[in-house]
Amino acid sequence: MAVGSVVGCGPRARAWIGRLRGALRNLSSTGLAPDELLGRLDHLAARWGRGPDECEGIFRGATCLYAIYDPVSRHCAVSRAGHRPPAVMSPDGRVDFPDVPAGPPLGLGSGSFTTAEWEVPEGSQLVLYGHGLVHRRGKGADGGFALLRRVLSRAATRNGVAGPEETCAAVFDALLPLRPGGAVALMVARTRGMRPDHVADWDVPAEPAAVADLRAAVTRQLAHWGLSDLVFTTELILSELVSNALRYTTGPIHLRLLCDDALTCEVFDSSPAFPHLRQVATTDESGRGLFLVARVAERWGTRHTQAGKVIWTEQTLPQTPQGGMDERPVATTGHPSQGSRAGHYDPCPV
Template sequence: TAMHNFSTLDLPADELLSHLDELVAHIDTDEGAGEHEWQGLTGATCLCAVYDSVSGQVTAATAGHPGLAVVHPDGTVSFPELPVSPPLGLGAGMPMETAVLTVPEGAQLVLFTDGLLESRDRDVDTGLAALGAALAGPARTPEETCAAVIGAMLPSGQSDDIALLVARTRRLDPERIAEWEVPSDPAAVSPVRNACARRLADWGLEEIAFTTELILSELITNAVRYGSQPIRVRLLYDRSLICEVSDGSSTSPHLRRAEATDEGGRGLF
């Protein structure tokens, strides 16, 4: 539940795991202070991977968890090396590290728990070799990949829980991406807003153009007024329209609801 909530904040993978690490440490401290003996959550592991369908990059961070596997379109398999941080609750405030890799379109990202690799008669290295052999081969759907892996790897008498996730990557059509650089000048807001409106018309989204222009005006104006260079605007049209405005400042933006007497803070709402 905590990870789901943190992910809605669009945090980078390493920051998300850092928040989880602190949360688990607090939970263990609070529960440990109770009257009853508590085993705690310390030692829980986690892998967080974020895929960007525009750049094709995967940003991954792991807290004591096995890394991911990449099945390339030609059927070859690789296990990218990820910097390993301590399990959740044991980080003691140490910064989490991330790895960034670029994967081709049509590749499969395979995430799994250690129960898939280890058994009474198989160590981790042997398990990784067996997993690589099970993943390699001709193109399959994610469902077929899962079935093949479970069929090859699931030992009899398995006692540990197993989780397996397979996701096929795809790239967003470049024709569905629009980007602009914005100078640090309030006069630059109008030309960029007009350019966005023209692109919405090209995409057949005239019915939401007015609302989109209002949102972009507020976001771009705030970035010009309070942010720093580089200021960029990006529109992504996939299953929905995503409007992104970014700047070079180190502060994290957040929505603020205006009080009845506030003279500012109403625009975005």
């Protein structure tokens, strides 16, 4: 999730918002950590600000807050560039504004950003807001920020487990001016964690023979979930990814399956090097593994981790679950990296 604003108003400012949004969407698909993503976005914005653009004028800077929620660990990772911190409304009625170190606005080229991470109770609401919502005429942003804190506290105490719609209504009723002086942004996302029985993982021994045992274990797990139709493609995917990890990396290897609104297969290893997808010719005798994975999976990608990287794939679930899956799990907000795809729980910037 992301929210931000640019300096200025009018058609040129809207054009810069579109350019920043497009760059952020592309960067988020790489699974970068929030501070790394803002660093690259800052680098792009600094290049835009070095000279006038024939169509859009000189870029004067922007603010941005970028957040990734991982429904497996129930952790939220946030970094901000000159933007106000988010609010977290817990199910027990408590409202917190986590301490997220403030980085400089985008466009200065300093790239000094920090990611703050904390556990979010299931059923909490993450509240992201723009400058136009908290800026109060005559009181500045500080007055509006204090009012937002009071409104959220009252809404949490009065409504308890109220939904995002009720939270938005309460904030707009109290803070939205009759004649807004600029764009107003408010995003409220309620967090949900993945059920433990929808997550399966295995440590992979560092020997080729382990792949066969792993395929058998995955086949049993998919049958338990009622997803036997996906056994063939899943075995192909994990065989290629785990075999490549055994061949080209050293250190621990880990496999994880996530059964949510899609079947996600994740292979973790200790190498930071990302794989390269080759367009294989009919006469090539090698290099087909990742090409096949990309063809049979609905989506695939890679992301960095603290210990190396993870390669993930997603497959669409059958329309009618059977066996152990008597109902579809509830969709989650966020990325399967952390997905989203979060995961991959894809970061879903707005």
